[in-house]
Amino acid sequence: MDRLNVQDEISRNKFKSLVLVGIVFLSLIFLAYAIAQFYDPASAYLFVTVALIFSLLFTIFSYYYSDKIVLASVRARPANKKEHAYLVNVVEELALAAGISAPKIYVIDSDEINAFATGRNYEHGVICVTSGLMNILNRSELEGVIAHEMSHIKNYDVRFATLVAVMVGMIIIISDLFRRSLWFGGGRSRDRDNKGGGILQIVGLVFLILAPIFVKLIQLAISRKREYLADSNGAFLTRYPEGLASALEKIKKNNKGELKVSRAVASLFIANPFSAKKVAEMISTHPDIDSRIKKLRSM
Amino acid sequence: MIWILLALAVVIFLVVVSYINRIILLGNRVDNAWSQIDVQLKKRVDLVPNLVETVKGYMKHEKDAISAVTKARERMLGAKTDEDRLKANSQIAGALKTIFALAENYPNLKANENFMMLQEELSAVENKIAYSRQFYNDSILMYNNLVSTFPGVIFAGIIGKEKKKHLEITAEERKPVKVKF
Numbered sequence: 001m002d003r004l005n006v007q008d009e010i011s012r013n014k015f016k017s018l019v020l021v022g023i024v025f026l027s028l029i030f031l032a033y034a035i036a037q038f039y040d041p042a043s044a045y046l047f048v049t050v051a052l053i054f055s056l057l058f059t060i061f062s063y064y065y066s067d068k069i070v071l072a073s074v075r076a077r078p079a080n081k082k083e084h085a086y087l088v089n090v091v092e093e094l095a096l097a098a099g100i101s102a103p104k105i106y107v108i109d110s111d112e113i114n115a116f117a118t119g120r121n122y123e124h125g126v127i128c129v130t131s132g133l134m135n136i137l138n139r140s141e142l143e144g145v146i147a148h149e150m151s152h153i154k155n156y157d158v159r160f161a162t163l164v165a166v167m168v169g170m171i172i173i174i175s176d177l178f179r180r181s182l183w184f185g186g187g188r189s190r191d192r193d194n195k196g197g198g199i200l201q202i203v204g205l206v207f208l209i210l211a212p213i214f215v216k217l218i219q220l221a222i223s224r225k226r227e228y229l230a231d232s233n234g235a236f237l238t239r240y241p242e243g244l245a246s247a248l249e250k251i252k253k254n255n256k257g258e259l260k261v262s263r264a265v266a267s268l269f270i271a272n273p274f275s276a277k278k279v280a281e282m283i284s285t286h287p288d289i290d291s292r293i294k295k296l297r298s299m
Numbered sequence: 300m301i302w303i304l305l306a307l308a309v310v311i312f313l314v315v316v317s318y319i320n321r322i323i324l325l326g327n328r329v330d331n332a333w334s335q336i337d338v339q340l341k342k343r344v345d346l347v348p349n350l351v352e353t354v355k356g357y358m359k360h361e362k363d364a365i366s367a368v369t370k371a372r373e374r375m376l377g378a379k380t381d382e383d384r385l386k387a388n389s390q391i392a393g394a395l396k397t398i399f400a401l402a403e404n405y406p407n408l409k410a411n412e413n414f415m416m417l418q419e420e421l422s423a424v425e426n427k428i429a430y431s432r433q434f435y436n437d438s439i440l441m442y443n444n445l446v447s448t449f450p451g452v453i454f455a456g457i458i459g460k461e462k463k464k465h466l467e468i469t470a471e472e473r474k475p476v477k478v479k480f
Contacts, residue, residue, distance in 0.1 A: 085416070089423035096335055097430035099328070099438070239433070 006155060009229065013156035017163055021059055024167045028055040038205070058167075066166035067118040067126055067158075070268065074261050076106035076128045087134055090142050091127055094150045097237045103127045103153060112259040113137065113251045116268040117149035118162045125153040136254060137247050144244030147234035148270055155233065157226050161268050169264025224287045227270075231292055235299055245296040252289045318454040325442040329463055332435035333381075339427045340375070340388055346424065347372045347391065350417045354398060357408035361401050368394040385466065388428070395421060432466055439463050 032051030036044040081088050088105060095102040103117070103125030111132040119125040127149045137145065152158050235241035251271045259273040266273050272286040351365055358365065371394045375387035399418060402408050409415075443462045446455035455461070 085419055089419065089426075093423060093426045093430050096339075096427050097434055099332065099434045237430075 006233070009155045009157075013160045017156075017160045020160065020163055020167065021063070025055045025059055028058070034205070062163060062166050063120065066162045067120065067124065069166050070116075070118050070162055070265050071106055071126065071128065073265060074108055074128070076108045079105040079107045084134065086139075087129065087142070090139070090146050091150075094143065094146050094237060097147070098150045098154045100125065100150075100154060103150075105129075107131055107134075108259075110259050112255050112257075112273070113247075113271070114255070114259055114273055115145050115149055115270050116265075117152040117158050118268060119153060120159045120162070121156070122153065125158065127153075130259070132254070136250060140238075140240060140243035141247035141250065142243075143238050144234060144240070144242075144247045145270060147237040148230045148244055149234075150237060151230040151233035152226070155226075155229070157230065161226070165265045165268055227287050228292065228295065231296055232299070235296060241296040241299040245293045248289050248293050248296070315454060318451060319458055322442075322446060322451065322455055322458065322460055325438065325445055326460060326463075329435065329438045329442050332431065332438045335431040336428060336435060339424055339431060340384060343388075343391060343421065343424045343428070344372055344375055346417060346421055347395075350395075350398070350414075350421065353411065353413050353417060354402070354408065357405050357411070358398075358401060361398075364394070364397050364401055368398060392425060395425075436465055439465055 029048055029051045032047045032054075033044055036047035079087060084105070084107065087107075091105055092102050100122045103119065104127075106126060106128035108114075108128060108130045110130040112130050113133045113136055115127065115129040115133055117125065117127050127146065129145070133142070133145065152161070231244060232241075234244055238244075248271070255271065257274050259269075261269075261273050267286075269286075271289065347368060351369060354361075354365060368391065371387060371390035375384060375391060378384040378387050402414070402418075445451040446460055447462055
């Protein structure tokens with residue numbers, strides 16, 4: 001039964017990754033078209049051609065390098081067996097439990113308790129934890145957290161989530177750039193008075209503003225469910241749900257939201273890296289910790 | 300008509316191939332899972348002499364406990380069948396637990412860095428054995444379900460594959476470990 005669920009989840013994640021790549025690819029081209037309509041409709045073909053080449057390169061680059069981009073953006077360093085024997089052992093143990101090759105391990109220097117997994121497949125899995133997590137959690141709690149991350153890798157959640165983080169993160173940055181240039185230097189184009197492209201201009205503009213929000217919403221819709229799923233799959237690996245439950249409790253008590261990471265990668269983490277106040281401002285990317293603990297305890 | 304028959308033949312062929320491939324794939328996974336357990340068993344056998352060496356100097360009055368570990372290790376090395384190996388393995392596990400429990404009485408030993416390192420490594424190996432057995436049993440369950448239910452059972456018969464045996468917990472393991480002081 002479990003096998004079927006995992007298999008379903010893997011195909012779903014692979015499919016979702018493909019759809020995401022497709023959406024981003026087309027969005028970029030549409031974006032280029034909208035920008036061209038806004039500034040100079042005559043050069044739309046040029047814009048779209050450039051966008052096509054750019055999107056292609058961007059997609060390939062994202063697929064192969066998104067894990068490295070994420071790791072660099074959180075300033076993580078590789079763990080070594082000498083310094084982190086305990087952590088390395090726990091990761092190797094749970095890789096055996098999951099029946100996949102042991103992922104690479106990275107550490108972020110921070111007093112916060114947090115962790116995430118990334119990578120594109122079993123051979124390129126990565127688990128990254130904060131030094132606070134190693135110092136504060138006991139062994140069964142650490143096992144609980146690592147098992148949760150291992151399930152993300154096993155389910156191919158990491159491929160989709162990492163692609164979302166990098167590709168969507170990139171879209172936010174690009175459309176932000178365009179919006180900024182509109183506020184500061186965009187006045188000129190309005191003088192040109194292009195009636196033909198008027199409607200498209202507005203549509204393009206609306207799309208520009210809505211696109212990041214829209215993709216963000218998709219990301220939010222997924223991440224809540226996948227956290228619950230990884231919680232229960234992780235508990236299935238350790239056969240001990242209490243380990244993760246008590247780790248989540250410590251996360252709730254200890255974390256102050258001081259982990260400095262980009263909003264684009266926040267959804268990858270086991271617990272939201274931002275403080276409750278900030279989370280309320282930007283719509284939570286994570287399910288409520290209390291309800292996760294409750295679910296684990298009722299297993 | 301001929302085309303319909305031909306299409307039907309192709310579909311049947313594809314189904315047969317996919318089932319047989321799946322049986323072989325899952326069977327390989329079971330074998331691979333077993334070799335993962337074996338790797339850990341060997342690792343533990345290699346670590347034991349180091350532990351004995353470290354402990355000997357401190358635990359002068361615990362000759363029985365130390366020789367129990369050494370004997371269990373020798374039995375493991377001499378084991379011919381997988382079953383023997385597993386039995387010897389649970390003996391090593393029990394003997395090691397006794398050593399670590401006794402070590403609580405020797406503060407100097409407990410503070411020894413080498414000992415602390417070995418204790419971490421050995422308990423990690425113990426967990427790895429447990430987890431790889433868990434995965435082995437899960438894999439076997441999947442494999443057995445496939446080769447014993449319809450229509451997998453037919454294809455398994457064709458290529459001569461049968462159900463595989465689960466790793467049972469031995470009677471020794473089910474007993475709580477007795478620690479003699």
